[in-house]
Amino acid sequence: MNEQFVKETRQPEYLRKLDKEHYFHPTTPLKLHQENGPGLIIKEGKGIHVTDVYDDVYIDGVSSLWNVNIGYGRQEMAEAAKQQMMRLSYGSSFFNNSNDQVIQLSEKLAELTPGNLDVSFFTSGGSESNESAFKIVRHYWKLKGRPERTKIIALDLSYHGVTMGATSATGVREFDHMITSSAPGFLHAKPYLTDCEKGDKSQPDYESSIRGIVEKEGPETVAAVILEPIQGVGGINIPPEGYLKAVRELCDEYGIYMIADEVICGFGRTGEMFGVDNWEVVPDLMSVAKGITSGYMQLGAVLLKSELRDELAEMSDDVFFHGFTYSGHPTACAVGLKNLEIIENEKLVQNSKHMGDELLKGLAYLEEQHQVTAKSRTAGLLGAIELYADRDSGKAFDPSLHAAQQVVEECLSRNLLLRPLSFGGMNAVALAPPLIVNKGDIETMIDRLSGAIKAFENKVL
Numbered sequence: 001m002n003e004q005f006v007k008e009t010r011q012p013e014y015l016r017k018l019d020k021e022h023y024f025h026p027t028t029p030l031k032l033h034q035e036n037g038p039g040l041i042i043k044e045g046k047g048i049h050v051t052d053v054y055d056d057v058y059i060d061g062v063s064s065l066w067n068v069n070i071g072y073g074r075q076e077m078a079e080a081a082k083q084q085m086m087r088l089s090y091g092s093s094f095f096n097n098s099n100d101q102v103i104q105l106s107e108k109l110a111e112l113t114p115g116n117l118d119v120s121f122f123t124s125g126g127s128e129s130n131e132s133a134f135k136i137v138r139h140y141w142k143l144k145g146r147p148e149r150t151k152i153i154a155l156d157l158s159y160h161g162v163t164m165g166a167t168s169a170t171g172v173r174e175f176d177h178m179i180t181s182s183a184p185g186f187l188h189a190k191p192y193l194t195d196c197e198k199g200d201k202s203q204p205d206y207e208s209s210i211r212g213i214v215e216k217e218g219p220e221t222v223a224a225v226i227l228e229p230i231q232g233v234g235g236i237n238i239p240p241e242g243y244l245k246a247v248r249e250l251c252d253e254y255g256i257y258m259i260a261d262e263v264i265c266g267f268g269r270t271g272e273m274f275g276v277d278n279w280e281v282v283p284d285l286m287s288v289a290k291g292i293t294s295g296y297m298q299l300g301a302v303l304l305k306s307e308l309r310d311e312l313a314e315m316s317d318d319v320f321f322h323g324f325t326y327s328g329h330p331t332a333c334a335v336g337l338k339n340l341e342i343i344e345n346e347k348l349v350q351n352s353k354h355m356g357d358e359l360l361k362g363l364a365y366l367e368e369q370h371q372v373t374a375k376s377r378t379a380g381l382l383g384a385i386e387l388y389a390d391r392d393s394g395k396a397f398d399p400s401l402h403a404a405q406q407v408v409e410e411c412l413s414r415n416l417l418l419r420p421l422s423f424g425g426m427n428a429v430a431l432a433p434p435l436i437v438n439k440g441d442i443e444t445m446i447d448r449l450s451g452a453i454k455a456f457e458n459k460v461l
């Protein structure tokens, strides 16, 4: 390729044209893409900032897809990948083989996770991790001579990914309405009905609770319950005190496996190493991805209690017929190890907690300044603020106004990337900056968000 050609093809407008012609974007309105071309085209990242092809610099206030926990452009990460690629770029773990990196990473995860979640099955991302968790528990019940125990109960407004099982478990309806029929055996409960989960049958929503569904379906048909410790895509929904514990006890009562989807919450995002650590609950299986490498490589895992692995091993001599080509990818694992080292050495979990408190103060300030805002919340550096036409009566903005989307677009023009969350009638703006942010960064974010909300108010009030 000659140099002139390479130069031309890197021109922003040319890139936009090529993108429009050839790139089918994930989770994107396709018509809008075909009409207007792509939105932001980024080319560089450093710390909490990304730079687009026009050389505009933005604060990434949502760590891209809530995954760039250690920030962009870390030399050590590139070095870890390079070294590993030179030594052993890839090696399969099929047929009982292994490699030194995956062994070290599985040991590290056993050390970091709560309780005896000491065994890792590796994947390339969150959907695959959840898919694997479902298969593992269903396989377990089959070997146990209980093949009818297949049902998986998830929560409304949950997000578990886009592969067949994961999308069927997802409780954000827009995702599973994409397909004409979901996988069988997935049920959805109303979230956060703590009293119902504790067994209070007098509660009006009892039948819609996890417990209500378990009792209606018959516990002998239920394989597992899956939930995010804090719902991300569904609106940064933080469960009330006692909820996770009540679900844990319910699962224990009926011998149902509890799967925690820590794909967003894991690795410091919520101010603890894992989301469940906020309530000292230990699930039976835990799905992780995203923050495990901070997005430097594709990697995920499902962690399980060693007893579960031991029982699986005892019950059958057969092959466990489930694995991905990239399960235990040595370069991804080397990058994951370096990422976890950075999180620990730089005390990023603690920083997430402290900066989360600063973020909450900032959001409270926004509530004082802007009458359309309410219900700010954070857990570490996972936070949101909601928008209302009338916050006192809880009157929502007309959905056609796309209020959260408008505010996020105003943020974009102020060089701040945030994310609108508008499922289930909500209008929330999500904030989840890299865990390396400092107080000054948080102030800048709040300042820009305030300007964006002001501009929105000027339009609609």
Ligand code: PLP
Binding pocket: 065, 124, 125, 126, 127, 128, 130, 159, 160, 161, 162, 228, 232, 233, 261, 262, 263, 264, 289, 290
């Ligand atoms: N689970 C949760 C809680 C998520 O937020 C996501 C992605 O956003 C997934 C699972 C799916 O992960 P992936 O996109 O890596 O397949």
